Amino acid sequence: MQLIDNQYFIQNQNVLEICKKFGTPLYVYDGAKIEEQVNKIKSAFGGVDLKIKYACKANTNISVLKLMKKLGVELDVVSPQEMKLGFMAGFSPEQITFTSSGVAFEEIEDSINHGVIINIDNLPTLEKFGQKYGGSVPCMLRIRPNVEGGGNIKIMTGHKDSKFGIAIEQKDEILAITEKYNLNIVGLHQHTGSDIKDGQTFVDAAAVMLDLAFSFPNLKYMDFGGGFKVAYKEGDIVTDMEDLGVKLTTAFKNFCTKYGRELQLWFEPGKYLVSECGFLFATANVVKNNPRKTLIGVNSGLNHLIRPMMYDAYHEVVNVSNPNFAETNTYDVVGYICETDNFAKERVLPIANEGDIMCFLNAGAYGFTMSSNYNSRFRPAEVLIYQNQAYLVRERETMEDIVKNQILADF
Numbered sequence: 001m002q003l004i005d006n007q008y009f010i011q012n013q014n015v016l017e018i019c020k021k022f023g024t025p026l027y028v029y030d031g032a033k034i035e036e037q038v039n040k041i042k043s044a045f046g047g048v049d050l051k052i053k054y055a056c057k058a059n060t061n062i063s064v065l066k067l068m069k070k071l072g073v074e075l076d077v078v079s080p081q082e083m084k085l086g087f088m089a090g091f092s093p094e095q096i097t098f099t100s101s102g103v104a105f106e107e108i109e110d111s112i113n114h115g116v117i118i119n120i121d122n123l124p125t126l127e128k129f130g131q132k133y134g135g136s137v138p139c140m141l142r143i144r145p146n147v148e149g150g151g152n153i154k155i156m157t158g159h160k161d162s163k164f165g166i167a168i169e170q171k172d173e174i175l176a177i178t179e180k181y182n183l184n185i186v187g188l189h190q191h192t193g194s195d196i197k198d199g200q201t202f203v204d205a206a207a208v209m210l211d212l213a214f215s216f217p218n219l220k221y222m223d224f225g226g227g228f229k230v231a232y233k234e235g236d237i238v239t240d241m242e243d244l245g246v247k248l249t250t251a252f253k254n255f256c257t258k259y260g261r262e263l264q265l266w267f268e269p270g271k272y273l274v275s276e277c278g279f280l281f282a283t284a285n286v287v288k289n290n291p292r293k294t295l296i297g298v299n300s301g302l303n304h305l306i307r308p309m310m311y312d313a314y315h316e317v318v319n320v321s322n323p324n325f326a327e328t329n330t331y332d333v334v335g336y337i338c339e340t341d342n343f344a345k346e347r348v349l350p351i352a353n354e355g356d357i358m359c360f361l362n363a364g365a366y367g368f369t370m371s372s373n374y375n376s377r378f379r380p381a382e383v384l385i386y387q388n389q390a391y392l393v394r395e396r397e398t399m400e401d402i403v404k405n406q407i408l409a410d411f
């Protein structure tokens with residue numbers, strides 16, 4: 001979002017006009033930013049056979065998925081529903097990986113029936129898989145490397161107490177099952193967490209995986225997961241993609257030489273691709289002077305963007321109706337949900353008035369996908385701006401959506 005002559009724009013689209021046209025609360029995604037992020041990874045890993053598998057749990061709007069496909073990005077899904085959204089967006093089964101996390105075996109069978117490759121994350125499932133398919137269906141293994149990474153404990157997945165993956169200490173059990181059923185293990189996977197501050201975490205986790213890889217002669221892919229860190233505010237540490245590219249490419253190429261074959265290197269980023277492309281716009285319903293604080297109450301809440309309440313996540317706030325910092329005040333920005341519902345605390349912002357459009361940045365990842373109908377509110381509409389055109393890619397919900405599937409009991 002750029003300020004040009006005192007007005008905010010996304011590409012050539014005037015933000016206030018977009019909000020007027022589609023109403024608020026409104027999610028808007030900047031397709032150009034997605035493309036920029038994709039290109040950063042591609043250019044940092046130009047030296048290897050790279051596949052980017054977008055972790056679509058971050059944002060499953062099918063038009064966003066369609067854009068990913070256009071950009072040559074493939075998909076990582078975690079449910080049959082995400083898989084089907086992938087198909088609707090035009091992905092073929094070979095372009096989709098199902099990274100399961102303790103799912104019912106039927107879901108694994110379902111994805112195999114659709115021709116999607118499966119990433120198995122526990123030994124009992126591997127055993128069942130072996131019994132049913134033996135070596136006839138290739139599969140991947142999710143390994144827990146016991147490397148700590150991630151911005152806070154709720155989004156860390158690679159540590160010793162994590163529920164995710166097959167622990168690296170269980171290598172012998174993995175090999176025993178693989179041998180017993182003559183399994184065709186074609187890929188290894190790891191994901192240590194989200195918002196990983198230190199690039200070294202990727203290098204350390206990769207080292208564990210590359211070491212393990214020598215035990216599997218049929219590998220085609222090494223998947224180093226997602227979790228790249230983007231900036232949520234000025235001065236935030238971010239993943240230095242260029243530096244990571246140099247370090248991992250070197251380690252990977254050395255490995256491939258020793259392994260005797262070139263493998264494909266995969267990543268499955270979510271936030272890195274879509275966090276910064278997304279903006280949640282909401283209207284100030286009220287500016288309220290409490291004795292201790294001045295509050296801006298907007299027509300949205302934790303039902304639309306839960307990250308501040310769930311992870312204490314920081315989201316930058318912009319008053320797009322008043323970009324003038326000559327006169328400011330300190331505000332808390334709160335939602336309209338009937339429980340404590342903060343978007344932001346003690347922010348110095350230009351003077352806010354009723355009716356102003358407030359914008360929350362970094363709303364493209366885990367914004368809409370984690371939204372709900374709490375307080376029986378409608379979920380927002382979504383707009384994707386691509387090549388200077390604004391596409392409505394989801395309608396705002398209506399009362400019909402709220403009562404859909406409800407049954408007034410017949411008593």
Ligand code: LLP
Nearest residue numbers: 055191194195226227228268269270271366
């Ligand atoms: N791969 C796997 C197996 C994952 O579980 C995840 C995220 C990713 C890739 C993508 O991670 P990313 O690049 O987006 O950091 N709702 C939380 C984040 C939860 C992440 C869950 N797994 C948040 O809003 O911070």
